[in-house]
Amino acid sequence: MQRLLLVSVFVIATCGLIYELIAGTLASYLLGDSITQFSTIIGTYLFAMGIGSWASAKVDKNLLAFFVRIEILVGLVGGSSAAILFLLFDQVASFRFLLYFIVTVIGILVGIEIPILLRILKDRYEFKDLVSRVFTFDYIGALFASILFPLVLVPHLGLIRSSFMFGIFNVMVALWLLYSIKEPLPWARLHKIAAGIVMIILTLGFISSDKISSLAESNSFAGHVIFAKSTPYQRIVITRQQSDIRLYLNSNLQFSSQDEYRYHEALVHPVMSALQAPRNILIIGGGDGLALREILKYPSVAHVTLVDLDPAMTKLFSSSPMLRKLNQDSLHSPKLKVINADAFMWLKHLGANRPIFDAIFIDLPDPSNFSIGKLYSTAFYGLLHTVMGPDSLAVIQSTSPLVARKSFWCVNNTLRASGFQTSPYHALVPAFGDWGYVIASNRPYTVPTRYPAGLRFIDADTARDMFSFPPDMGPIATKIQRLDDQALIHYFDEEWSKYLIY
Amino acid sequence: MKPTRRQLLYGSGSAAIGMAAISPFVWDAIKPQKPIPGGIVGANSARGHRLRDGAFPAPIDSGKHDVIIVGSGIAGLSAAYHLDKAGIRDIRVLELEDHAGGNAHSGKNDVSTYPWGAHYVPLLSSESGHIKDLFRDFGIITGEADGLPVYNEDYILNDPDERLFLDGRWQEGLLPTLGVSAEDQAQYKRFLAQMESFKVKRGDDGRRWFAIPIDESSTDTDARALDRLTMKDWMLAAGYTSEPLHGFVNYGCRDDFGVRHDEISAYAGIHYFAGRDGKAANTKPDSVITWPEGNGFLAHKLAEPMAGRILPNALVYNINDTGAGVVVDYWDGQVSRRLTARAVVIATPRFIAGRLVPPLKSPDFTYAPWVVANLTLNRLPGGAGADLAWDNVIKDSPALGYVVATHQVPQMQPLRTVITYYWPLTHLSPAEARKEAIARTYEDWQKLFLSELYRVHPELVGHVAHMDVWLWGHAMIRPMPGFIWGEAREGALKQAPPIFTAHSDMSGISIFEEAYTHGLKASQAVKAFLA
Numbered sequence A: 001m002q003r004l005l006l007v008s009v010f011v012i013a014t015c016g017l018i019y020e021l022i023a024g025t026l027a028s029y030l031l032g033d034s035i036t037q038f039s040t041i042i043g044t045y046l047f048a049m050g051i052g053s054w055a056s057a058k059v060d061k062n063l064l065a066f067f068v069r070i071e072i073l074v075g076l077v078g079g080s081s082a083a084i085l086f087l088l089f090d091q092v093a094s095f096r097f098l099l100y101f102i103v104t105v106i107g108i109l110v111g112i113e114i115p116i117l118l119r120i121l122k123d124r125y126e127f128k129d130l131v132s133r134v135f136t137f138d139y140i141g142a143l144f145a146s147i148l149f150p151l152v153l154v155p156h157l158g159l160i161r162s163s164f165m166f167g168i169f170n171v172m173v174a175l176w177l178l179y180s181i182k183e184p185l186p187w188a189r190l191h192k193i194a195a196g197i198v199m200i201i202l203t204l205g206f207i208s209s210d211k212i213s214s215l216a217e218s219n220s221f222a223g224h225v226i227f228a229k230s231t232p233y234q235r236i237v238i239t240r241q242q243s244d245i246r247l248y249l250n251s252n253l254q255f256s257s258q259d260e261y262r263y264h265e266a267l268v269h270p271v272m273s274a275l276q277a278p279r280n281i282l283i284i285g286g287g288d289g290l291a292l293r294e295i296l297k298y299p300s301v302a303h304v305t306l307v308d309l310d311p312a313m314t315k316l317f318s319s320s321p322m323l324r325k326l327n328q329d330s331l332h333s334p335k336l337k338v339i340n341a342d343a344f345m346w347l348k349h350l351g352a353n354r355p356i357f358d359a360i361f362i363d364l365p366d367p368s369n370f371s372i373g374k375l376y377s378t379a380f381y382g383l384l385h386t387v388m389g390p391d392s393l394a395v396i397q398s399t400s401p402l403v404a405r406k407s408f409w410c411v412n413n414t415l416r417a418s419g420f421q422t423s424p425y426h427a428l429v430p431a432f433g434d435w436g437y438v439i440a441s442n443r444p445y446t447v448p449t450r451y452p453a454g455l456r457f458i459d460a461d462t463a464r465d466m467f468s469f470p471p472d473m474g475p476i477a478t479k480i481q482r483l484d485d486q487a488l489i490h491y492f493d494e495e496w497s498k499y500l501i502y
Numbered sequence B: 001m002k003p004t005r006r007q008l009l010y011g012s013g014s015a016a017i018g019m020a021a022i023s024p025f026v027w028d029a030i031k032p033q034k035p036i037p038g039g040i041v042g043a044n045s046a047r048g049h050r051l052r053d054g055a056f057p058a059p060i061d062s063g064k065h066d067v068i069i070v071g072s073g074i075a076g077l078s079a080a081y082h083l084d085k086a087g088i089r090d091i092r093v094l095e096l097e098d099h100a101g102g103n104a105h106s107g108k109n110d111v112s113t114y115p116w117g118a119h120y121v122p123l124l125s126s127e128s129g130h131i132k133d134l135f136r137d138f139g140i141i142t143g144e145a146d147g148l149p150v151y152n153e154d155y156i157l158n159d160p161d162e163r164l165f166l167d168g169r170w171q172e173g174l175l176p177t178l179g180v181s182a183e184d185q186a187q188y189k190r191f192l193a194q195m196e197s198f199k200v201k202r203g204d205d206g207r208r209w210f211a212i213p214i215d216e217s218s219t220d221t222d223a224r225a226l227d228r229l230t231m232k233d234w235m236l237a238a239g240y241t242s243e244p245l246h247g248f249v250n251y252g253c254r255d256d257f258g259v260r261h262d263e264i265s266a267y268a269g270i271h272y273f274a275g276r277d278g279k280a281a282n283t284k285p286d287s288v289i290t291w292p293e294g295n296g297f298l299a300h301k302l303a304e305p306m307a308g309r310i311l312p313n314a315l316v317y318n319i320n321d322t323g324a325g326v327v328v329d330y331w332d333g334q335v336s337r338r339l340t341a342r343a344v345v346i347a348t349p350r351f352i353a354g355r356l357v358p359p360l361k362s363p364d365f366t367y368a369p370w371v372v373a374n375l376t377l378n379r380l381p382g383g384a385g386a387d388l389a390w391d392n393v394i395k396d397s398p399a400l401g402y403v404v405a406t407h408q409v410p411q412m413q414p415l416r417t418v419i420t421y422y423w424p425l426t427h428l429s430p431a432e433a434r435k436e437a438i439a440r441t442y443e444d445w446q447k448l449f450l451s452e453l454y455r456v457h458p459e460l461v462g463h464v465a466h467m468d469v470w471l472w473g474h475a476m477i478r479p480m481p482g483f484i485w486g487e488a489r490e491g492a493l494k495q496a497p498p499i500f501t502a503h504s505d506m507s508g509i510s511i512f513e514e515a516y517t518h519g520l521k522a523s524q525a526v527k528a529f530l531a
Ligand SMILES: Cc1cc2nc3c(=O)[nH]c(=O)nc-3n(C[C@H](O)[C@H](O)[C@H](O)COP(=O)(O)OP(=O)(O)OC[C@H]3O[C@@H](n4cnc5c(N)ncnc54)[C@H](O)[C@@H]3O)c2cc1C
Pocket: B051, B070, B071, B072, B073, B074, B075, B076, B094, B095, B096, B097, B100, B101, B102, B103, B104, B116, B117, B118, B119, B120, B121, B295, B314, B315, B316, B317, B347, B348, B349, B352, B370, B372, B422, B472, B475, B476, B502, B503, B504, B505, B510, B511, B512, B513, B515
């Protein structure tokens, strides 16, 4: 019995510290500014423990039963704390209040544990032994927790699952006591039922941690999620915060309505204005209709073919009133033909009667994995040749030359290796950063000096400046992106992982 | 490194502790599972065994041809292809199965074509110039640049080529990198460097120590001495003690030969790493050539011009040189028939050749049994750590892992695919393993493969639409110590007109180049004999 209680000290000490670490990590993660978050969480937690210790004196009878109840409660609240905080991060008006409230509750409960245990054990040990043993186990548990947390729990289990797991440990202490104690406990059956129920809740939580995580994931977006859909190809999420509408594909930001005009004007006009009366246009990707909106500003355009893999994208952007306003209903243009197909396969199997496009816009997600990387390869650019005439121009969005300099120049160099002349440029799009594009052509390209009226970002001066690169983003030699050796994917991964923490 | 949001939320995924691994799929895992449709297909062992056990009825009719080829594996098809090219057109190829191809057979469903056995060929080695013509013929080599062949980009293996599953995560490449010691790393480096040096090592006769085809290798006694010990013993003697390195080499030996590294000849083991010295103008030297249907592509191309002259479902049970032509009797499932020819090429494995022509018998030819399963999936396999690759290897698994049929399709994200699971049965002696395997039902195999698959890919529970299993009882010749440079094989290389032999097992290593070369050589010998 004594030994059992001392083991409980170890377990509850570990659990107690883990909850504190989880709350601190979570707060600094969700709210940023880790020094402030950690110190206020620790402060609050310790202060709440103080309240708990003080309150423990108010309990006089049935200490053991009381201790069991506390364990069940700590297990329930502490165990589910990470899940609750993650899930409610974006749903409650004052997340901070919720955070400190939960931390305080856990702190109070944990604060009660040790004094009550000391009193339970007081008749079984001499005072000096008692204090020495209990605190020895307490501190060992703390050390154990502090090592376990960064080395095992965060990297391998994640916060949500860890917190459920330690909740389960707390309840196990309660159950252990309930079943191993010989002396009669009032309401033993009720205690057992309560512990059982909490155990089931925590176990279910533990098992479903990944589901909870993915639910919580939508909360990682700035603003409220107003649309979310998993298609066979990707997860589409649209958020809104005041007037800012954002599109995320697989959690990667695709545009912010605040500054997308910069991105899309820079993508479209340097090519379109350089052509004489472009008629036949191809867009690859770009199912949001925003590049198309810019293209339709040229009256010479007769046909636009838009090839986007995911029908859900083109459907969404041609049906939602809010998004139709954003793309000025471009997807309903009679000049448009939408083809929902894989661009590589579509180009490859076009057959003998290949159309020639005057301008091609490649507005694909960044080359972050080997699947999308195929559309940045020499093989794909080789296919582009087959649908381009001597005067045709193609432009490729090519990630940020500032953050991912090698990746950007790898796209440029791959186009060159595929037999194109290239004209790289970049524009500042605040939601993304300093963003890069590459124009591919068969003849030398000259930056146009005249643009359609009414553009907000591009004019002759801006356009000219876009084509010069400061030294920190200037050209470098890179490997070539080939299907059998996707160098770009490694560059991209290496460069962005240094930069992004998400 | 800062933890990413995903890591913080989910952990790294090695939460394989207890239920955690299946957590998001608990319902999928516990809900009653519908059995997955499919069955044991192929390799007509019942008919094959008739050859061992049975009497056959007397032939009901007879025919006459210039050359009969027994077996339509790569060696038989190669012999036919070259005889045909040389103007000897009156040929029949008799094949026990209902299709040509042998170990290079492939299948097809509404999702993809897929291999049943052989699935790739490395870039042609410096001794394989004679195969270049074929590759040009088939559009595999499209030209030359800087003195090197240009391979068709569609067939060059796409990146990522391979990934390894260990400790609950995938990593790129097959040598374990996570959690290995500096000593391991040093041994990897030394081992790979030594293999590179073996690649270019030549004997006094100017030939490479490890050539493809193997009979182009140097006769250097130091090289041949490597054939007298096992790969594992050689490694230990050379100071390679690293456990993950041994695991990697053992994987390589099981993958290429179906033999563990503690059994296989060190010469064969090293040959796997050092034989392939091919280069191309347009891809890296260690690249390989592959197709969704694997080497079925080559088998089909070789068989195409022979259409009408390959007789399927023809089990040859008797070959007899009468002095006035060679008599070949076969059973077509209902009746026996007889063909007579001026020359015969036996392109079956040697243990079968020995049953047909007793002097060809040799107990030194032993074979590794394999099981291959093709699984049609309604979603792509996932996995944390590294993207889905062509070859997906599971560390320390009895099965090797799986190859993805749609990998060469440039489509960004196929929604469905077929994966081919390879399993060399090396846990028992070949005879015992064969016996155990034959006794298993489709349901047994399904359980074995699925538990293996779901352990690594819990997300695939409920997404396996179809599964077929193929048992290769005698899949590959086993290059045990002493076999490659021993007497049995030397004897097997001698031709005894008018009955010729051609099969990869005459090389002691079972690869396309060897089978093809034996077919080519047999065709030349037949041609000389007929003329
Ligand atoms: C699972 C597996 C994976 C492999 N992977 C590769 C790989 O990736 N790359 C590679 O290069 N090699 C691989 N191989 C090796 C492969 O065996 C060779 O590449 C090559 O296909 C062998 O051809 P073969 O003609 O020598 O023999 P086989 O393919 O064995 O041909 C013999 C033929 O004879 C027929 N036959 C037998 N008995 C009779 C009879 N009595 N009457 C009529 N016909 C008969 C058989 O049905 C068969 O068609 C693999 C083999 C297996 C089993």
